[in-house]
Amino acid sequence: MAELDHWHPVLFADELGKKPAPVRVCDRELVVFRASNGQATLGALADVCPHRGMRLSEGRVEGGRLVCPYHGWSFAPDGEGKSPATPAARPCADAFEVVERYGLIWIKRRGVDAAFPALDVSGYHFIGKTRHRAEAPLEVTLDNFIEVEHTPEVHALLGYPRERMAEVTCEVTSTERSVRVYNEGPQKALPRPLYSLLQIETGDSFVDDWTTWFSPVYTVYDQYWFDPATGQRRPNALRIAIFFVPVTAGQTDIFALSYALAAPWERYGLNAFAYLLTRAFVVMELRRDVTLLGKLADKSPELRGRTLSRFDKPLGLARKRIESIYRGRG
């Protein structure tokens, strides 16, 4: 399988209105549109008219069809085209499968039977969705998200304290399809009011337990706290799914869907307020990641020749699976 044989998020669903939207994914330029015939049908086509090469994203939607702004040729979501001036012509645009789920628009190539990324958020409560663009290749971007060694330097709230990094455990397990990393260590000191808001105590242990999958490339994080003396878990936990979408060879979009365990209606709405802050934290921490990634001197995904730490084991495991599962090589 090749990259576009897997489902990729390309847009927030609420960004796609009546107008067609251009998107770039895996170095392909596509146009996504919503039918205006009252149906919930979506279409995704190569963003170029097969007639004379116009950008279809400059066109308009009429009923269930996308109309080219140049000569008025129109295309159905399956690519079937009509030319008003040449009724006998049977033009065909390059069509992709498209679906709206979890508040995102997803696309993949037609005719391949890829599974939709598994994301069990039943019983979790949606906090928010974010998108950031890293000026780095897919592998190098993913690297940043599958080790915690960078958290004391890069992050304000997420992760572990610098002076106690040596205590942080890092257990890596893998299957043919996934790489799981379990980190456990002391929670970094936080501003005082956050403890009660997040329902945690000073001295709590923080667990960052994630699994990375490769069809498409995404990581689902379970983050929670417990009392190290009793092992008792704190009431809240976060589940964050991050999808890594190559835009070009050197750019990667990061779509994050964040969920909380604690229901917003609990604690008289205080949780709803905690959601707002959590969403802001996720945005802030992701911005720090992508800013840093943009400053890398060497963005080559090659790991050979580098000196690696005890936290870097997942990087090599992920490389192999990106090659075999995501890119379908070897």
Added chain:
Amino acid sequence: MREETEVIVVGAGPSGLSVGACLRSRGISFEILERSGEVGSSWRNHYERLHLHTVQRFSALPGMPWPPGTPTYPSRAQMVAYLDAYARDFELHPRFGEDVRSARREDGGFVLRTEANEYHTRALVVATGYNRVPNIPTWPGEASFGGSILHSSRYKNGDPWRGKRVLVVGAGNSGAEIALDLWEHGAKPALSVRGPVHVVPRDLTGVPSQLSSLFLFSRLPPKVADAISLFALDRLLGDLTPYGFTRPKLGPISQVIVEKRIPLIDVGTLELVKQGQIDVVKDVRSFSPGEVHFVDGTTRPFDAVVLATGYRTGISDYFEDAEGWLDERGYPRYFGEPVPGAPGLFFIGFRNPLTGALHDIAVEAERVANYLAGEKR
């Protein structure tokens, strides 16, 4: 072997275990008979993707809240772990592998027979659940179909069906979620909707439907509750007729109360139906090699069929002269209260109100135990 006991509870699912825990705390001796080798066997065998449709805070069994870290809707695996912990904490030791083959009233008590044993008991609590026997309809030409036809009780996940065209028969909660699971695994599912059905999102604008039901609908006259919910559903979901879902004449709340039918609680299937990812088709008329024929005269090719056609209680299969206590669909007419004319007999866990089956079981189990404790005194 012949045994005499005070109380026999048949079934070690949520209902049977709850009654056991309530009897234990009242100091009443009892035995639980379970046909499988484990507690909660239905929950162990359900498809993997299943979650409770009800909120864990209102779905706890008597005496044991869900542990911290449990999501609002616990997963099937979490439910199994919870039932294991429940049996362990209340020291419930069901007799496993005891399949009740026959039960009858005798001398003011009950006689139950399993393969090896005969039990004589003063009181009997039937907690075998509404999932005891799969409903497996048959159609003409089925044998010639060629593809596999399996009941939803044998469906685990969509992995084996990637790229396959699979027909899911029955648009209940299992059918709709299995169609969704198949789609997520890269299969091409179609959902056969056999009759009119109400569709209710699991969460109404972020608030679980169970909570709205508990706090609002259970206190209003059903007609008023129907009107409010239909008004809300129209605005939230729109008209579903073009997608193949027709609405029953009876409102969703009345249907639960009068017909004991719960609506389809949507966990994401509808979004895919509306986008044309999952096709909705009519009721099946017949099969031919590789094809299914529908009552509207259409024919479509399929590689496999999943029958999400539900279950029956199967009580009358083993309980002699039980018909008088059962309704036309085989569900007991009496819940958590003594059965008229059959002192010592109780049924528990056979209804599924909007407020949630587990919530109901928790209430009923206490009541059953109170009746049994009262009789003893």
